[in-house]
Amino acid sequence: MSMIPVVALVGRPNVGKSTLFNRLTRSRDALVADFPGLTRDRKYGEVKHGKHRFIAIDTGGITGDEEGIDSAMAGQSLAAIDEADAVLFLLDARAGLTPSDHALATKFRSSNKPFYYVVNKVDGVDPNTAMAEFYELGVEQFYPITATHGRGVRHLLDELVATFPPVEEAEEDKEEDRYKSTKIAIIGRPNVGKSTLVNRLLGEDRVVVYDQPGTTRDSIYIDYERDGEPYTLIDTAGVRRRKNVKEVVEKFSIVKTLKAIDDANVTILVMDAREGIVDQDLHLLGQVVESGRALVLAVNKWDGLEPDHKDRVKFELERRLQFIDYAEVHFISALHGTGVGHLYESVNKAYHSATDKMSTRQLTTILEGAVFDHPPPMVNGRRIKLRYAHAGGQNPPIVVIHGNQTDKVPASYQRYLEKTFRRHLDMVGTPIRIEFRTSE
Numbered sequence: 001m002s003m004i005p006v007v008a009l010v011g012r013p014n015v016g017k018s019t020l021f022n023r024l025t026r027s028r029d030a031l032v033a034d035f036p037g038l039t040r041d042r043k044y045g046e047v048k049h050g051k052h053r054f055i056a057i058d059t060g061g062i063t064g065d066e067e068g069i070d071s072a073m074a075g076q077s078l079a080a081i082d083e084a085d086a087v088l089f090l091l092d093a094r095a096g097l098t099p100s101d102h103a104l105a106t107k108f109r110s111s112n113k114p115f116y117y118v119v120n121k122v123d124g125v126d127p128n129t130a131m132a133e134f135y136e137l138g139v140e141q142f143y144p145i146t147a148t149h150g151r152g153v154r155h156l157l158d159e160l161v162a163t164f165p166p167v168e169e170a171e172e173d174k175e176e177d178r179y180k181s182t183k184i185a186i187i188g189r190p191n192v193g194k195s196t197l198v199n200r201l202l203g204e205d206r207v208v209v210y211d212q213p214g215t216t217r218d219s220i221y222i223d224y225e226r227d228g229e230p231y232t233l234i235d236t237a238g239v240r241r242r243k244n245v246k247e248v249v250e251k252f253s254i255v256k257t258l259k260a261i262d263d264a265n266v267t268i269l270v271m272d273a274r275e276g277i278v279d280q281d282l283h284l285l286g287q288v289v290e291s292g293r294a295l296v297l298a299v300n301k302w303d304g305l306e307p308d309h310k311d312r313v314k315f316e317l318e319r320r321l322q323f324i325d326y327a328e329v330h331f332i333s334a335l336h337g338t339g340v341g342h343l344y345e346s347v348n349k350a351y352h353s354a355t356d357k358m359s360t361r362q363l364t365t366i367l368e369g370a371v372f373d374h375p376p377p378m379v380n381g382r383r384i385k386l387r388y389a390h391a392g393g394q395n396p397p398i399v400v401i402h403g404n405q406t407d408k409v410p411a412s413y414q415r416y417l418e419k420t421f422r423r424h425l426d427m428v429g430t431p432i433r434i435e436f437r438t439s440e
């Protein structure tokens with residue numbers, strides 16, 4: 001089951017939630033919840049702190065008249081809190097404790113999630129004086145921070161992640177999982193055909209399903225065998241939980257999707273050929289790329305399309321998806337089953353590319369060849385030297401390169417190395433990460 005924790009940022013407008021969110025997620029693309037059927041104005045992003053990672057939810061961007069705003073805020077916040085494992089409740093040291101803060105605090109009181117009371121904007125104010133009035137909330141511990149400059153943020157994160165499951169454990173789990181089954185997450189925005197595809201994949205003749213009872217909120221994990229190979233399907237659409245056709249399936253959830261990506265070895269991103277590639281597809285894609293998971297693209301509803309429509313979709317794919325040229329694309333009809341079986345070829349290839357062992361000798365030989373063909377540039381009159389390479393991780397595969405002046409390796413040269421490793425290692429469907437270490 002998915003381990004990545006979820007943290008909600010709540011508080012009234014202007015306390016600095018977005019500022020903190022942007023600082024935490026850095027330049028990473030935030031996934032904006034502008035999907036139909038979802039509450040708007042919630043942002044999701046991945047945060048890295050030391051060895052820990054978590055998903056942050058920003059509940060900023062609420063607008064409304066003074067009257068309605070408290071309840072709108074509370075509703076928005078409660079929804080985020082419901083998805084979260086921990087909550088950062090932001091307060092504003094400059095504004096002091098306001099009636100809105102009180103109102104929110106009262107609403108949150110019934111929640112049993114761990115809350116961290118964060119007093120932001122302590123820059124230029126005396127922290128002790130500024131904090132004093134917040135004790136009225138009946139809280140014992142506060143975390144003073146300056147979101148704009150990052151002061152106090154590290155301490156806050158240290159305390160926060162200390163309560164998360166240890167990372168080593170999670171990695172061991174992953175290691176073991178490799179011998180258990182290939183975990184495939186089926187993701188995509190609403191109505192692209194995820195449920196239909198899940199049913200189709202599991203309904204195949206060659207498939208033996210060991211169905212598990214559904215859990216409450218997370219994706220359904222379904223173990224099965226195909227041609228004797230073990231797989232686990234991570235069903236974000238929740239099809240298998242539906243007890244009868246009338247039962248309403250839980251609506252699309254971004255947190256569920258992000259958790260599924262994080263927990264999968266391979267992600268199948270389903271898109272709808274009838275609607276073409278829309279921004280929401282690209283946002284999801286961005287998250288998969290960021291996660292480093294292997295990726296297969298399924299362009300669904302390919303049945304019954306006019307030839308010129310097909311051409312348009314293909315053209316669009318080429319134009320907009322250049323940045324993930326490593327992923328294989330399938331044009332399928334989940335409804336009729338066309339092309340569905342072939343997805344496994346890409347899934348298996350991607351899985352092996354992402355998890356196969358890479359030896360130091362093999363990687364170093366490829367590196368030497370690459371450097372011989374195209375030496376790295378001179379910097380400050382000295383040539384960058386790249387000496388040897390070894391594996392630094394799997395899924396995504398990480399190649400660690402040792403040398404000197406490695407911090408000066410230009411991005412273009414890094415891309416060249418990436419391409420060369422990809423070609424020689426015959427890697428398909430997975431990103432590959434290059435890391436440098438200076439050993440002078």
Ligand code: GDP
Pocket residue numbers: 011012013014015016017018019020060061120121122123145146147148149
């Ligand atoms: P949100 O509505 O809670 O998301 O708040 P924002 O992140 O949009 O911040 C509201 C305003 O407070 C912006 O003008 C920020 O630049 C400012 N702000 C945020 N953090 C700090 C801080 O640590 N110190 C100061 N002085 N201003 C801050």
Ligand code: GDP
Pocket residue numbers: 188189190191192193194195196197237300301302303332333334335336
């Ligand atoms: P989900 O929300 O992503 O799980 O999407 P569903 O699987 O519920 O499918 C949404 C709608 O698209 C349903 O009406 C399906 O019958 C239809 N659909 C799914 N796959 C296909 C397909 O390959 N071709 C066509 N024409 N319709 C499809």
